[in-house]
Amino acid sequence: MSFSRRSFLKYAALSAGGTLLAETPFMGAKARAQAEGGKARYVPTTCEMCFWKCGVVAKVVDGKVVKLEGNPLHPQSLGKLCGRGQAGIGLLYDKDRLKVPMIRTGARGENRYKQASWDEALNYVAEKLTTIKGKYGAESIALFAHGSPGTYFANVVRALGSANISYPSFSQCLGARNVAWELTFGEAPQSTCERVDMANSRVIVLFGTHLGENMHNSQNQEFAQAVANGARIVVVDPRFSTAAGKASTWMPIKPGTDLALLLTWINLVITNGWYDKDYVNNYTNGFDKLAAEVKHYTPEWAARETELPEHDIVEVARALGRNAPNVMVHPGRHFSWHGNDTQRGRAMAILNALLGTWGRPGGIWLSPKGKLAKLTEHPAYPEPKRDSVVFGDYPFAGGEGLTNVVRETTISGDPYPIKAWIVTGTNLLKTMPNQEKTRKAIDKLDLLVSIDVMPTDTVMMADVILPECSYLERHDGLFGIETREAGVAIRQPVIEPLYQSKPAWWIGSQLCRALKLDDYAVKGTWEERMRREAKLWNIDYQELADKGYLSIPGSAAPYFTADNPPTFKTKSKKIELYSAELEDESFAPIPKYQAIEQPPAGQYRLLYGRSQVHTFSRTVNNQWLWELFKENQVWLNAKEAARLGLKDLALVRLVNQDGINSEPVRVKVTERIRPDCVYMVHGFGQHSPAMTRAYNRGADDQHLISKYKIDPICGTTGMRVNFVKIVKEA
Amino acid sequence: MPKYVMVIDQSRCVGCMACVVACKRENDVPPEQFRTRVLEMVKGEFPFLRSELRPELCNHCDHAPCVNVCPTGASHKEADGTVQIDRSRCVGCKACIAACPYNARYINEEHGFADKCTFCQQRLKVGLKPACVATCIGGSRIFGDISDPKSEVRRLIEDNSHRVLLESAGTEPNVYYINRYPKKLS
Ligand code: SF4
Numbered sequence A: 001m002s003f004s005r006r007s008f009l010k011y012a013a014l015s016a017g018g019t020l021l022a023e024t025p026f027m028g029a030k031a032r033a034q035a036e037g038g039k040a041r042y043v044p045t046t047c048e049m050c051f052w053k054c055g056v057v058a059k060v061v062d063g064k065v066v067k068l069e070g071n072p073l074h075p076q077s078l079g080k081l082c083g084r085g086q087a088g089i090g091l092l093y094d095k096d097r098l099k100v101p102m103i104r105t106g107a108r109g110e111n112r113y114k115q116a117s118w119d120e121a122l123n124y125v126a127e128k129l130t131t132i133k134g135k136y137g138a139e140s141i142a143l144f145a146h147g148s149p150g151t152y153f154a155n156v157v158r159a160l161g162s163a164n165i166s167y168p169s170f171s172q173c174l175g176a177r178n179v180a181w182e183l184t185f186g187e188a189p190q191s192t193c194e195r196v197d198m199a200n201s202r203v204i205v206l207f208g209t210h211l212g213e214n215m216h217n218s219q220n221q222e223f224a225q226a227v228a229n230g231a232r233i234v235v236v237d238p239r240f241s242t243a244a245g246k247a248s249t250w251m252p253i254k255p256g257t258d259l260a261l262l263l264t265w266i267n268l269v270i271t272n273g274w275y276d277k278d279y280v281n282n283y284t285n286g287f288d289k290l291a292a293e294v295k296h297y298t299p300e301w302a303a304r305e306t307e308l309p310e311h312d313i314v315e316v317a318r319a320l321g322r323n324a325p326n327v328m329v330h331p332g333r334h335f336s337w338h339g340n341d342t343q344r345g346r347a348m349a350i351l352n353a354l355l356g357t358w359g360r361p362g363g364i365w366l367s368p369k370g371k372l373a374k375l376t377e378h379p380a381y382p383e384p385k386r387d388s389v390v391f392g393d394y395p396f397a398g399g400e401g402l403t404n405v406v407r408e409t410t411i412s413g414d415p416y417p418i419k420a421w422i423v424t425g426t427n428l429l430k431t432m433p434n435q436e437k438t439r440k441a442i443d444k445l446d447l448l449v450s451i452d453v454m455p456t457d458t459v460m461m462a463d464v465i466l467p468e469c470s471y472l473e474r475h476d477g478l479f480g481i482e483t484r485e486a487g488v489a490i491r492q493p494v495i496e497p498l499y500q501s502k503p504a505w506w507i508g509s510q511l512c513r514a515l516k517l518d519d520y521a522v523k524g525t526w527e528e529r530m531r532r533e534a535k536l537w538n539i540d541y542q543e544l545a546d547k548g549y550l551s552i553p554g555s556a557a558p559y560f561t562a563d564n565p566p567t568f569k570t571k572s573k574k575i576e577l578y579s580a581e582l583e584d585e586s587f588a589p590i591p592k593y594q595a596i597e598q599p600p601a602g603q604y605r606l607l608y609g610r611s612q613v614h615t616f617s618r619t620v621n622n623q624w625l626w627e628l629f630k631e632n633q634v635w636l637n638a639k640e641a642a643r644l645g646l647k648d649l650a651l652v653r654l655v656n657q658d659g660i661n662s663e664p665v666r667v668k669v670t671e672r673i674r675p676d677c678v679y680m681v682h683g684f685g686q687h688s689p690a691m692t693r694a695y696n697r698g699a700d701d702q703h704l705i706s707k708y709k710i711d712p713i714c715g716t717t718g719m720r721v722n723f724v725k726i727v728k729e730a
Numbered sequence B: 001m002p003k004y005v006m007v008i009d010q011s012r013c014v015g016c017m018a019c020v021v022a023c024k025r026e027n028d029v030p031p032e033q034f035r036t037r038v039l040e041m042v043k044g045e046f047p048f049l050r051s052e053l054r055p056e057l058c059n060h061c062d063h064a065p066c067v068n069v070c071p072t073g074a075s076h077k078e079a080d081g082t083v084q085i086d087r088s089r090c091v092g093c094k095a096c097i098a099a100c101p102y103n104a105r106y107i108n109e110e111h112g113f114a115d116k117c118t119f120c121q122q123r124l125k126v127g128l129k130p131a132c133v134a135t136c137i138g139g140s141r142i143f144g145d146i147s148d149p150k151s152e153v154r155r156l157i158e159d160n161s162h163r164v165l166l167e168s169a170g171t172e173p174n175v176y177y178i179n180r181y182p183k184k185l186s
C-alpha cells in the first residue's frame, strides 16, 4: 500500500485543518476514496462478528477486503472495532467456509453429502416442507435462529402457518434478566446495548459481567472511561476476571449465593436509610412489604452464606448509598445460571430502584424517543391452527420463545409432532444444554435445514446445508439502533458473495417462491426494500449508504427531567418492588433466598465464560482469532491443583455428575479462582473436521452441561449447575 | 520535525487484543507473528490479587541496540524519532533480533527480512494514528509528537509519574507507561 505525496496533501487538506495526526477525520466513504486518489475503496457497513452491531468501514483494494475499521459516526463502535471485529476478514476468506448447497447422502452426522444447485436444494427443501405440513400440520415446522438471518426464515415459517420460532438468546442467555426488569420497571435494561451510564457513574457493581473478556465494543470503551474517571469498581465473581483486575473490591463469592448478597444489600440500604427516599416514595410501590421481607438477611448471615468478608458486604452497600443515584448494579447479560435467575434479576432491579438509578446520570439511561414505523409488504400471516409451543407452561416466557420447549416437544411429539427444524446463525449443539437431548430431537426429524457460513457441528448434522454469505457480502437491515440517541444503520455488501454462497434474504425469498408463497417473497432485491424503508422513515438512503449511520436528531432523552418525567410501563405504572404480577401466578412477589445444591467433596462447579477474542463457538476457526486463542483451558485453584498433584498445563479430563467425559484439556493452575469451582471459556471442542483449525481443539463445556435447571417463572435454562471431577489423562 | 512517542495508560487497558489484531491486518503480519502484544500478569495469592495489563511493542529507542548491531545499516533511526528497517538492505542475519532487549522483532519468513512495529509509518504519512491507537478500545494507547508542548502525550508525561521498560538497559525508549489507577473518589 502506498500513497503518493500528491494524494496525501489532498487528503490532509480535507482532514481537520490539514495537520498531522488529526483525529481520524470522518468523510463519507466516497470522499475518503477520492481524497486518497489511490485504488482503495471504502464501504461502511455493520459488523456481525458478534451481535453488538458496530459500524464498520471496510477498505477494499483490487476487489480484496484488506482492513476493517470502526465507523466514527456509529455509537456502538465510535471509530473502533474489537479484535473480533477487526478479524472479520478471517471469516470472509476462511478456506473452510460453506461454499455450495449440499444434500446429505449418508447417515446424519456421517459427513456424506452431495453438491447440489440452488434450485435443486431449494426445491428439495420445499418439497419436504410441503409433505411435512400436509402430514403433520404447519406447526410441525420450527425455526431456531440468532442474528439477522433469522428475520428471513421467520418470514418463511410464519407464511407456512407456524409460530414455532425460538431464539437461544432468550432461553440460554439473557431472557430471565429482561423478564425481571420488565416485571420491576416495565422495561428491559437493554436497547441495542445495555443502557448503563458507566461514563457518569461513581460506583459500578458487576455480577459476573466480565467486561474485557466479554468484549462488547462501546460498553468496554465506556468501562475504561469509568475506570479513568475514578469510578469505584466492585466485581462479584468467583473468578478474578480481567474486570476484577480493575476493581477496588473483588468479591469472590461462593457460586450460586448471589441472591443472598443482593437481599442483604437491599436490607442494609433500607435499614440504614441509604436509599433515595423521594424516588422511592414517588415512583415505587411495595416498599414496606419489601422492608419487612428482607429484614432477616443480615450481613453476618450473608458473610457465612456467600463466604465474603462481612466488612466488604457492609462497606459496598454504604458506598452505593453514599453515591446514589449515580451508581449502578449492572444488570449483566448472560443470565441463565442456576434456574432461579428471574428472582436474582428482580433483586438486582429492586436494588437499583432503591438507589434511584433508573433514569439518573450514572445509572440506567432511558431509551430514546420516537419509534421507527414498521414496513410490512406482505399479506398477514395465516393464523396457526394450533398454538405454538414456544412459551411452554411458563407464564413469563418472552416473545423470543423457548428453544428448550421446542426441543422437548420434538422428542415427545406432545401436544403435536415437530418434524422439521430450520436452523440459522446458531450452533444448537454448542448453545443448548444437554447435547444428548438435542441429538435425540434431531433423530426425530424428517428434515433439518441449516443456513450458515461455517460447517459447525450442528450444520454437519443437517439434511440440507445452504451456504450463506458472510455479513461482508450482503444487505441486511435497515437497523434501528437505540443507544442514548436513536439512529439508523445499514449493512451492505463490501464485495459480492464468494463461491456459491448467497445472502440469507435471497435464500428465504427463493424458498418462499419454491413453496408457492410468492406473496411473502421480497419484492425485487433486499436493497430495493431497504430504500423503501428509508423513504418510510424519511431518511436519505444515499447518505446512509455513504456514511453507514445516521442519527435521529432530538431523540436522546437519557435522564428524567422536568420535560421528561418518569413513566413506567408496569401494570401499576410504578416501579414494582412488590410484584403483584408474580403473586398472581403464585411466585414470590419479593425474592426469597433459597440455598442451591453445592458440589460434593472432590467435585467442582463448572463455570464458563468468554474470551475477549471469541464469540461463542462462532469464531474458533478464524485464522486471526484462532492464533491468539487456540484452545480453552480449565482454570483450577492453585491449592487444589497441588492437592491433586496437577502442574500447570497438565492434561486432564473432566467427568461430570452424569459420568460424561470431556475431551482432553489442559489445566491452568491459578490463584484467580475459588477452590470450589473450575472455569473454562465456552465454544471449544469442535467435532466437525470441516473446521480444520478448530477441530478437536480444547474441550466442549456444553458437552459437560448435561444438567440444567429451568427457571419456573420464564422457562430459561440455568446451566451453572453441573459438577465435575478432574481425572489425570495418562 | 516531530518526535513520535507512545504513552500507554495501563489503567485504561481492558486486555481486549483489538490492537493486536488491528496491527496484524494493517501491516499484513504473517500468521503467528506479532508486532505488538498485550500481557496480563497477576500477582498475589487468592483472594489478594493484583493484575497488570501491559501492551508491548517496539520502543523506538533513542539508543537502539538493533540499529547499533545492524551490519548493513538496514535498521536505522529516522528524523521523526522512529526506528525503521530498510527492507532492501536487510540480509536477514538476525543480529538485531538478538540485540533487542524487548523481543520486539521477528524475521518475516516469507520474505526473509527482519520486521517489527513501524508506528504504522504508512498511516502517519496520511495523517492517521497507528492502527493500534486508532482502535484501542480502552483509550489506553495514546500517540503523538512529544516535541509539541501542547500535545496530549507531552501533557500526560508531564502530569503523571511514568516509566519505561528496562530503563537500566540504557536504550532510552520512546514508549512511556503510566498507571493512573486507582484514583480516589472525591
Ligand atoms: S463488539 Fe466487536 S465483534 Fe461485536 S459488533 Fe462490535 S466490533 Fe463487531
Ligand code: SF4
Pocket: B012, B013, B014, B015, B016, B017, B018, B019, B020, B038, B055, B132, B135, B136, B137, B138, B139, B140, B141
Ligand atoms: S486495544 Fe487498547 S484496551 Fe485493548 S488490549 Fe490493546 S491497549 Fe489494551
